Amino acid sequence: MSPDPAYIRQNVLLSEYTTLGVGGPARFFAECSDENELTDLIRFGQANSLEVFILGGGSNLLVSDAGFDGLVVKLGIRGIEMCSTNGDKCRITASAGENWDEFVEFAVARGLAGIECLSGIPGLVGGTPIQNVGAYGEEVSDVVVSVRCFDRKTGRIALLSNVECGFAYRKSIFNVSERDRYVVISVTYDLTIDGSPKIVYKDLSEHFGDRRPSVAEVREAVLSIRRKKSMVIDPADPNSRSAGSFFKNPVVSSFEYERIKMKEGRDIPTFPVGPDLVKIPAAWLIENAGFIKGFRLGNAAISENHSLALVNRGGATAKEIIDLMNLIKHGVFERYSVELVPEPVFLGF
Ligand SMILES: Cc1cc2nc3c(=O)[nH]c(=O)nc-3n(C[C@H](O)[C@H](O)[C@H](O)COP(=O)(O)OP(=O)(O)OC[C@H]3O[C@@H](n4cnc5c(N)ncnc54)[C@H](O)[C@@H]3O)c2cc1C
Missing domain, CATH: 3.90.78.10 (UDP-N-acetylenolpyruvoylglucosamine reductase, C-terminal domain)
Structure with missing residues (x-):
């Protein structure tokens, strides 16, 4: 089969796209950088009765040695938009293909609180609502306002509110009841302007003692604690x-x-x-x-x-x-x- 769109590649080794570095080839593989490419690729999958797997940073993934006999779409849609402020809240939308930790750094650099404890988690923004990532007492569901998705069932764009996402510990509708239905395109968050960082975990409270640190200090502390546990991706570790x-x-x-x-x-x-x-x-x-x-x-x-x-x-x-x-x-x-x-x-x- 000669794929159309032409940028679809064949027999691409998935071990190179996962942080575990394990796994065989994808029969078809393509990176998409906008919504039109995403819909073209999903259409190609449907027309050829192929299972379509959405790949982010490959940091929560184990691929079999035999690989995947379908189409892997690596989401690369980029962009961060500061939408509005309301009282002490700043609303920001990040596209699914943004690197998660770079987004945290972006927010922290502006003094915005709410995701500083999620520093150092690998992967992309689009992967974070899937299992409702969490660390050091924060979960992404605490600050998600809505998730903009492509709904593979209806072929339309859907805007899901926080409640509709059904977040729980390492769970959401994306990985339980509606698994494989939605492709996350962007996520909108409400972060707190000049907010106090969350310090509930022992590792962090011990680190700071009685001192009230800034969000930037909490980010640095989280990164340092995570590095000691090898929980930050480092090619040298x-x-x-x-x-x-x-x-x-x-x-x-x-x-x-x-x-x-x-x-x-x-x-x-x-x-x-x-x-x-x-x-x-x-x-x-x-x-x-x-x-x-x-x-x-x-x-x-x-x-x-x-x-x-x-x-x-x-x-x-x-x-x-x-x-x-x-x-x-x-x-x-x-x-x-x-x-x-x-x-x-x-x-x-
Ligand atoms: C060193 C290390 C430390 C980690 N620490 C933490 C931690 O502290 N807390 C935590 O919760 N997790 C942690 N993780 C797990 C992982 O980083 C997160 O789950 C991350 O959010 C996965 O994102 P990803 O882009 O890499 O997703 P991938 O691994 O590429 O994909 C994971 C799942 O999400 C789906 N998916 C990805 N993007 C989209 C999208 N745009 N639309 C629809 N589905 C999508 C995929 O289809 C797949 O089912 C860690 C992983 C590593 C390697």
Whole structure:
């Protein structure tokens, strides 16, 4: 098949487009820089009965060794627009193809609060509402006003409000009920002018003590803490060749928590998430099930700096990552009867 539009490439190795550096080829691959190209590409997929996968920065993705027998569209729509101010709120729209951390830097440089704790998260703006990215006590859903999308079901543009996005912990309609329906084109945020940064996490409160830092200082502190855990992409740091946290923190009932605590015979760290529900750090479960940092299975390993990140130590296959994932899941389940759920998206399995 000779693709039309002509800029569609064939057999493009996806490992080069993911932060894990793992995965086989996409049968068809194209980068799009505006909405017209996006609709042309989606039309090409439909006309040829191809599955169309939207790729951002590839930082939450595990691609199979066999690759993907469809069309991968890498979103490259750029632009940031300061829309309006209302009282202490500044409304900004960022296009899906903007680099997320550069957008955070842009906001912080203007003294705008609301996303400073999300500094250093890799990927693009369009990827952030998908799993409602969060870190150090902030979630992107706290500041999202609306998400402008291309609706693949109707072929039209849709503007979804924050509520319509159905945000929850690492969830939204984009990765649960309406998975693969919407392509995010841009996201609009309300950030706070001269706002106070959010300091709720122990790592950050310990860093600043009693001092009230600026948003810029919080950004620097977050980046520095994340670097120590290899949670900032750095080509010189082999422990950052990951997809970030490989497992979600399990949310269990208080009853379940008491059962685990009793079995363990000691307190277990938790974060409250709602009436009768607690979140247990997956990293704690992994470590206490006997998997130490740096644990290696072939070319796949647990990061030496963060128990939740699985890393490619060089030349790892997707199968090696999956084998390691299964070993950890099995070990945690054997010991705690808690099912770990992977966080990244799996493509081509
Ligand atoms: C070192 C490291 C640290 C990380 N730290 C964190 C963290 O602290 N908190 C956190 O929440 N996450 C973290 N992550 C995970 C990841 O960075 C985020 O989930 C990020 O938002 C993914 O964006 P992306 O552009 O890379 O998406 P991709 O990995 O390219 O895609 C992920 C999913 O989103 C979909 N998608 C992407 N863009 C669009 C779009 N425009 N429209 C529709 N669907 C789209 C894809 O189809 C896919 O299903 C980390 C990852 C790494 C590697």
